[in-house]
Amino acid sequence: MKNLLLSLRLMGEGVLFAFQSLWLNKLRSLLSVLGITIGIFCIILVFTITDSMVGNIKTSIQSLGNDVVFVQKWPWTFGPEYPWWKYMNRPQPQKKDLEKLDKKINHMAYSAFMANLAPRTIEWNSNAADGVSIMAVSYSYKEVKSLEFQNGRYFTEAESRGGRAVALIGASLATSLFGDGDPVGKTIDMKGRKLRIAGVFKKEGESMLGNSLDNQLMIPMEYAMGFANLDQDNRNPTILVKGKAGVGLDELENELQGDMRAIRHIKPQDEPNFALNKITLLTSTLEGFFAALTMAGWLIGGLSILVGGFGIANIMFVSVKERTNQIGIQKSLGAKNNFILLQFLAESVVLSLLGGFIGILLVWLLTLAFKNAMPFEVSLGLNNILTGTFVSIIIGVVFGIIPAYNGSKLDPAEAIRTGI
Secondary structure, eight states: OOOHHHHHHHHHHHHHHHHHHHHTTHHHHHHHHHHHHHHHHHHHHHHHHHHHHHHHHHHHHHHHHHTTTEESSSSOOOTTTTTHHHTTTOOOOOOHHHHHHHHHHHSSSEEEEEEEEEEEEEETTTTTEEEEEEEETTTTHHHSSSSOOEOOOOHHHHHHTTSSSSSEEOHHHHHHHHSSSOOTEEEEEEEEEEEEEEEEEEOOOOTSSHHHHHHEEEEEEEHHHOOOOOOOOOOEEEEEEEEEOOOOOOHHHHHHHHHHHHHHOOTTOOOOSEEEEEEEEHHHHHHHHHHHHHHHHHHHHHHHHHHHHHHHHHHHHHHHTTHHHHHHHHTTTOOHHHHHHHHHHHHHHOOOOOOHHHHHHHHHHHHTTTTTSSSSSOOOOOHHHHHHHHHHHHHHHHHHHHHHHHTTTHHHHHHHHHHO
């Protein structure tokens, strides 16, 4: 206990000496921390943006469904040796493909059909919203994708299969048209077509993948088929298949592969004319991108930190030389080598931490400036603050240990004589 208290007292005195030295040499200290500030700023800024992007994309990807396979014309990832024109010649998934799949596949819990119509202007009284995305979905879409409502409900089966003129709208679209009012039960106009609102989706926020429902309008597939051909390429028709509980995504994909080849009458030696997409394709591609981005942050910030670290080492060597006489007096009065070592090491760490804190502060201020300018929420997380602090401490120790060690090993008599 006595040794612990002594160590704490020595540490406190070392830190106090460090602050006094830094205060007496303000300009020199400022120049020394500049490199550390730039380095920590670069690293933590990249980490913050990357973490925010990853969080947004993961949320967007997970909203697609972890246990869902998407049957589409185009794959989500392209191989370097696959000519694009082969994809162009593929047929689009159709409703009849879904009907045949429903009779064949065993590992499927639910299936649904989805297509996108061209963006349109939606009106209510004198209010209008331009460029609203229109989704046409089958009734079972609610079973494949989790949908949350802040008001109202999903289509009834009778409304969906009967092709009724009903709609579901996103939270942002509801605010644009109705303000704070309740849209449920109101009738909106979609290019001359009257739609009664059945429900309003819960606000999701911006999505980097563009799949947020906030500014979308959803209508029954059977209603959309009355005025639009959902099999066209620009509709991006998609069959969504959700596996039964306990069925792995790969197992579901393998069965889908065989059933779709049978439905399309594809010979065993021929290539498939459809794509089976799943979220693991996106995550594996994005992981490589974010890893490269993180590495770039370390490289850019690392160079600045290296320069700043050598600056700290240089300033510590100067500090030891300037205080040689003081070291000799302290040692002649009984100061131990550990006290001298800790005194200069604390000064080095404080110097590095000061640069790190300034860098972290700049990143935080930048996130506030980006709050409304980025398509996703950017926030400085505790993990990145701790990373910046830890890196700063390590830099202070690594680049301050040699000057501090040299100072602690000075002979008291020689130090006093040299410092006079």
